Amino acid sequence: MKGVATYMYRDFIRWIRYRVGVISALVLPAAWLLFVGLALPVTFTGNYLDFITPGILVMTILTAGISSGSLLMFDKILGFLNKFLAMPVPRESILVSKILFISVRGLIQATIIIVLAVLIGATMMNPLQYGLVYLILFLFGVFISAFSTTVALYLDDHDSFAAFTAMVTMPLFFTSSALMPYDAMPGWLATIARVNPLSFAIDAIRDVGAGGVPVVPILLLFVFTAVVVVMAGYVFRKVTV
Amino acid sequence: MTAILTEGLTKKFGNLCAVDSLDLSIEKEIFGLLGPNGSGKTTTVLMLTTLLAQTKGSASICGHDTLLAPEKVRDCISYVPQDMAVDTNLTGRENMLVFARLYGISDPKDKVDELLAVMELSDRADDLAKTYSGGMRRRLELAEALVHEPEVVFLDEPTIGLDVAARRSIWNHIRKMTKKGMTIFMTTHYMDEADQYCDRVGIISHGKVAAMGTPQELKSRLMKDVVTVTLEGEYHPVMLEGAVFVGESEGTVSFTAGNGREALPLLADALKQAGNCVKAMSLREPSLDDVFLQSVGKQEEPKGFEEWKFRMMLHRRN
Ligand SMILES: Nc1ncnc2c1ncn2[C@@H]1O[C@H](COP(=O)(O)OP(=O)(O)OP(=O)(O)O)[C@@H](O)[C@H]1O
Numbered sequence: 390m391k392g393v394a395t396y397m398y399r400d401f402i403r404w405i406r407y408r409v410g411v412i413s414a415l416v417l418p419a420a421w422l423l424f425v426g427l428a429l430p431v432t433f434t435g436n437y438l439d440f441i442t443p444g445i446l447v448m449t450i451l452t453a454g455i456s457s458g459s460l461l462m463f464d465k466i467l468g469f470l471n472k473f474l475a476m477p478v479p480r481e482s483i484l485v486s487k488i489l490f491i492s493v494r495g496l497i498q499a500t501i502i503i504v505l506a507v508l509i510g511a512t513m514m515n516p517l518q519y520g521l522v523y524l525i526l527f528l529f530g531v532f533i534s535a536f537s538t539t540v541a542l543y544l545d546d547h548d549s550f551a552a553f554t555a556m557v558t559m560p561l562f563f564t565s566s567a568l569m570p571y572d573a574m575p576g577w578l579a580t581i582a583r584v585n586p587l588s589f590a591i592d593a594i595r596d597v598g599a600g601g602v603p604v605v606p607i608l609l610l611f612v613f614t615a616v617v618v619v620m621a622g623y624v625f626r627k628v629t630v
Numbered sequence: 631m632t633a634i635l636t637e638g639l640t641k642k643f644g645n646l647c648a649v650d651s652l653d654l655s656i657e658k659e660i661f662g663l664l665g666p667n668g669s670g671k672t673t674t675v676l677m678l679t680t681l682l683a684q685t686k687g688s689a690s691i692c693g694h695d696t697l698l699a700p701e702k703v704r705d706c707i708s709y710v711p712q713d714m715a716v717d718t719n720l721t722g723r724e725n726m727l728v729f730a731r732l733y734g735i736s737d738p739k740d741k742v743d744e745l746l747a748v749m750e751l752s753d754r755a756d757d758l759a760k761t762y763s764g765g766m767r768r769r770l771e772l773a774e775a776l777v778h779e780p781e782v783v784f785l786d787e788p789t790i791g792l793d794v795a796a797r798r799s800i801w802n803h804i805r806k807m808t809k810k811g812m813t814i815f816m817t818t819h820y821m822d823e824a825d826q827y828c829d830r831v832g833i834i835s836h837g838k839v840a841a842m843g844t845p846q847e848l849k850s851r852l853m854k855d856v857v858t859v860t861l862e863g864e865y866h867p868v869m870l871e872g873a874v875f876v877g878e879s880e881g882t883v884s885f886t887a888g889n890g891r892e893a894l895p896l897l898a899d900a901l902k903q904a905g906n907c908v909k910a911m912s913l914r915e916p917s918l919d920d921v922f923l924q925s926v927g928k929q930e931e932p933k934g935f936e937e938w939k940f941r942m943m944l945h946r947r948n
């Protein structure tokens with residue numbers, strides 16, 4: 390779509406110039422991996438690093454994506470959005486560019502985690518498996534950032550949005566299958582974890598790691614993502630009339 | 631084809647009528663929309679730039695209806711909002727390149743170089759925009775707005791918060807733009823600027839046009855001289871043949887008179903008799919300020935504003 394690449398270029402440069410943001414985006418996932426993967430003395434499985442890496446990957450995409458709504462919100466508050474909306478570029482390309490930018494930025498962070506995990510002892514996968522992992526992470530990234538953007542467009546002020554992200558991120562992570570397998574969880578937690586969208590992506594990646602091809606989860610993820618994207622498009626059109 | 635044409639353009643926010651049946655016809659000129667805070671200037675601009683849908687009436691830009699063919703409208707306009715929006719972490723050139731690419735200019739680099747030179751930003755083009763002064767940021771925004779050679783440019787308070795030199799430079803650039811056949815629609819609070827640079831002005835108050843015409847025309851509707859009187863305390867109205875009350879603002883009242891020299895002593899007596907305490911009087915030629923005062927009256931924000939702000943606050947709390 391016309392304009393998407395340019396809008397992404399703009400967001401990318403703005404991100405790169407904001408050095409603290411870049412560093413925290415790259416250091417945080419690494420810190421997670423090292424602390425949780427190496428420091429926790431857990432013995433659910435043979436290689437806890439292999440077990441925890443998918444969790445950290447999805448967690449990273451979640452934190453990267455959930456705040457993405459603020460990108461569009463700030464463009465709106467600071468008056469950029471109005472400037473762009475008055476241009477002969479398809480209006481939806483603004484929304485598409487934000488979602489894509491956040492998802493791609495999430496994948497860059499994911500790459501760091503994957504490399505680091507292998508360096509400290511996780512099992513190396515074959516290229517096809519990595520391809521599947523990236524596909525799942527990308528779909529999940531689009532899912533989260535479209536969701537977050539919809540909420541941001543809806544809430545319309547930054548304080549409420551920050552409260553919303555804080556409220557969503559941590560509980561989602563701790564009630565997912567990221568840290569322990571279902572049979573090691575208390576019963577009530579396992580029930581929640583099974584319907585948690587985060588577990589859905591994590592389990593799919595673990596499945597890939599175990600040599601499977603999770604066709605159904607990927608298709609389902611695709612459908613959910615499509616639904617949320619359409620929803621984001623709808624809300625976007627409504628607020629920009 | 632008329633550059634900007636509106637018929638009965640109306641926008642209501644709940645009970646508040648922000649713009650009330652606006653009829654405009656603007657053609658290759660600098661048109662200035664003047665009005666006190668909250669009179670509906672920005673709302674008008676937003677409707678004309680397809681950013682807000684009107685409640686009633688219609689507007690067309692270069693023959694394209696803003697509701698029916700918004701894409702065509704966006705093709706021939708540029709919009710510079712009231713609040714400066716420049717990416718401060720990008721250089722001036724990068725800011726410009728984003729716009730040139732978005733507009734799909736065939737040779738973005740050359741076009742950007744050319745416009746940066748026109749706006750006298752070439753030597754600072756590769757510095758981050760956060761190091762720019764307010765005037766430079768405004769010029770950068772103007773440059774961005776010119777990238778696709780629009781037919782109509784909307785400028786919402788282009789000179790607000792700038793010093794005299796920066797304002798003059800912005801105006802010189804705007805003037806150059808009209809020489810190329812562009813139509814400029816701008817809003818401002820500065821009467822002296824409007825007087826000096828606009829071909830035509832419209833004064834709006836509470837969303838309604840109170841006066842419209844060339845600054846010269848509007849001024850000539852007042853009589854030849856303006857007498858301003860500085861008062862101590864409240865103004866008690868006087869009636870005097872040969873002098874017409876214009877308005878009152880910040881402790882001064884003004885009158886127009888066919889012959890100011892003769893009216894001056896008569897007015898002084900009349901004022902004293904009515905119980906006014908006159909501190910000083912002076913005589914001058916009419917300015918657009920007087921026209922503004924006469925058509926808008928005392929400057930105050932419309933009532934709906936407070937209520938709207940109040941509701942916003944309540945909304946935040948909940
Ligand atoms: N989104 C909105 N919701 C409710 N009321 C609004 C909204 N936008 C503007 N208004 C009201 O409409 C009126 C006109 O506002 P507008 O912004 O057009 O004024 P303005 O002439 O541009 O003022 P200023 O000189 O301060 O920029 C004001 O009373 C304002 O409170």
Ligand SMILES: [Mg+2]
Pocket residue numbers: 671672673712786
């Ligand atoms: Mg305004």
